[in-house]
Each structure stands twice: as C-alpha cells, then as structure tokens.
Amino acid sequence: MRPVLLTLTAAVVLALSACQPAGEPEATPPADVAPVAESAPAADAPAADAPMSTPSGDQYPAAQSACLDAVAAKAQVDRGELTVTEVLWAEAGVGVTLQVPGSEAPWSCLSDEAGNVQGAASTAGGDAAASTDAAGPTPAADGQTYPQAESGCLDAIAKVTNTDRAGLKVTEVKSAESGISVYIQVPGANGPWFCLANADGSVQGTEFRGDEGAL
Structure with a gap:
C-alpha cells in the first residue's frame, strides 16, 4: 500500500508542475518599451520671426548697399567713409546701422532685402553731422x-x-x-x-x- 501511495504522490507532483499557469510570464513588463522623451529636442528650435543680428558681412548685400547710398546722401558724406556696424533682420525689413565720420551717434537705415530703402536717419536729434533734413x-x-x-x-x-x-x-x-x-x-x-x-x-x-x- 505504501509504494502505491508514493507513486500517487509523485504523479500528483509531476502533474502540478506540468500544469503551471501559462499566463504567468506575461506579468513580466515588455523589454522594448519606447523611450518617453523622444520628441523633446524640438523645444530648442528658434522662433521663425526672431530678429537675427549679423555682422557687416555678405548677408543682405542689396540692403547694405542701398543704405550706404541713402545715409551718404542724407549725411552729405562720401559713401566710402561710412562703416556698417550691424545688420539686423526682422519681419519689418533689414535694419542697417552705420557709423558716419564725426558723428557720435550711429545712423539707422531700414530697407527690404531687395534694397528698397524705407528710411534713414541719425539716432541723435542734434547730431552735428546730420543734414537739415536728417529725418530721412x-x-x-x-x-x-x-x-x-x-x-x-x-x-x-x-x-x-x-x-x-x-x-x-x-x-x-x-x-x-x-x-x-x-x-x-x-x-x-x-x-x-x-x-x-x-x-x-x-x-x-x-x-x-x-x-x-x-x-
């Protein structure tokens, strides 16, 4: 009788281990969960209409040339004596800042990229180098x-x-x-x-x- 009982016990143990619930491994979290912060880098992109300050290099040559002509005419100086100190682009146009010989304050000129000047004037109201019609x-x-x-x-x-x-x-x-x-x-x-x-x-x-x- 005892050998029969041992045999039945062993059979029950084998049967239980063979009937392990098949759904248990699914409780393990999937290994390939997609990273959460994948779309974050776009935050560093600059705003499309933000002004861009550039040195007096080769950018917007038509605007710079037209502003040189306009300021030379208004300040009544030779164009070759003027110095472009800053170029600032914005939706309103290209702002060009120039230094006029003998003028403590710079001159400001606004043009579009094609060189159509909208206005040019000294930034100082009483500038000695400004002509009588310095308003533009x-x-x-x-x-x-x-x-x-x-x-x-x-x-x-x-x-x-x-x-x-x-x-x-x-x-x-x-x-x-x-x-x-x-x-x-x-x-x-x-x-x-x-x-x-x-x-x-x-x-x-x-x-x-x-x-x-x-x-």
Missing part, C-alpha cells in the same frame, strides 16, 4: 521715398551749378511713370532746379525752373 528722404506725394533718386539729382545739380552739394536742399519729390521728379534749391537761385531721375539714381535730365537772368 523727402516723402513723395504717394508716401514713398526715393533716396537714390535724390542722391543722383543732388550730384547732378551740384555739378551743373558748380555748387557744393552740402549747400543744396531737396524741397519736393514727385513720382510718375516717367520717373522721379526732384526739386532742389540752390543757394542764391531765385527758383528751384528740377531733376528727373529713375528710382535707382540714374539721372535723365536737369532744368532750372526759376528766372534764368538771375543765374
């Missing part, structure tokens, strides 16, 4: 400014009248399909000089609109 180019009737046309006309009138460009003053600007009309007052003249130029500064012609007997 004279606005035309359409609200636009044409600094390159003004600069080209000032050079042309100064040459025709043999007058120092620093003594000339732009009094009016008009835009039309034929070009940009710039009226300039020459010291001692009893009327304005008329100049027709393109927006890029190329002059088509000049004419005195006062009493020629007084010239």
Whole structure:
C-alpha cells in the first residue's frame, strides 16, 4: 500500500508542475518599451520671426548697399567713409546701422532685402553731422521715398551749378511713370532746379525752373 501511495504522490507532483499557469510570464513588463522623451529636442528650435543680428558681412548685400547710398546722401558724406556696424533682420525689413565720420551717434537705415530703402536717419536729434533734413528722404506725394533718386539729382545739380552739394536742399519729390521728379534749391537761385531721375539714381535730365537772368 505504501509504494502505491508514493507513486500517487509523485504523479500528483509531476502533474502540478506540468500544469503551471501559462499566463504567468506575461506579468513580466515588455523589454522594448519606447523611450518617453523622444520628441523633446524640438523645444530648442528658434522662433521663425526672431530678429537675427549679423555682422557687416555678405548677408543682405542689396540692403547694405542701398543704405550706404541713402545715409551718404542724407549725411552729405562720401559713401566710402561710412562703416556698417550691424545688420539686423526682422519681419519689418533689414535694419542697417552705420557709423558716419564725426558723428557720435550711429545712423539707422531700414530697407527690404531687395534694397528698397524705407528710411534713414541719425539716432541723435542734434547730431552735428546730420543734414537739415536728417529725418530721412523727402516723402513723395504717394508716401514713398526715393533716396537714390535724390542722391543722383543732388550730384547732378551740384555739378551743373558748380555748387557744393552740402549747400543744396531737396524741397519736393514727385513720382510718375516717367520717373522721379526732384526739386532742389540752390543757394542764391531765385527758383528751384528740377531733376528727373529713375528710382535707382540714374539721372535723365536737369532744368532750372526759376528766372534764368538771375543765374
């Protein structure tokens, strides 16, 4: 009887070990759980409309060149004497900061990337190097400014009248399909000089609109 009992016990033990619940291993956590912080690095990306400050290198060459022309015309200095100290891009346009010889405060110019200047002026109201119209180019009737046309006309009138460009003053600007009309007052003249130029500064012609007997 005893051997039969031992045999039955061994059979029960074997049967129990063979019937181990098949679902137990599933309690172990999966080994290949995906990392949680995989999408985090995007937080360091800069904002799309954040201003970008750049040195006076090769970025935005058209804006820099146009601003050099505009500030040279307004400050009445040679373009080669100006120094670009900073270029700042923003949604409003390209801001160019320039240093004018003899001026303690820098000049500021705003242009688009294509070189269309929106305005140029000294950052100091009483700057000794600023011209009488330092607020920027004279606005035309359409609200636009044409600094390159003004600069080209000032050079042309100064040459025709043999007058120092620093003594000339732009009094009016008009835009039309034929070009940009710039009226300039020459010291001692009893009327304005008329100049027709393109927006890029190329002059088509000049004419005195006062009493020629007084010239």
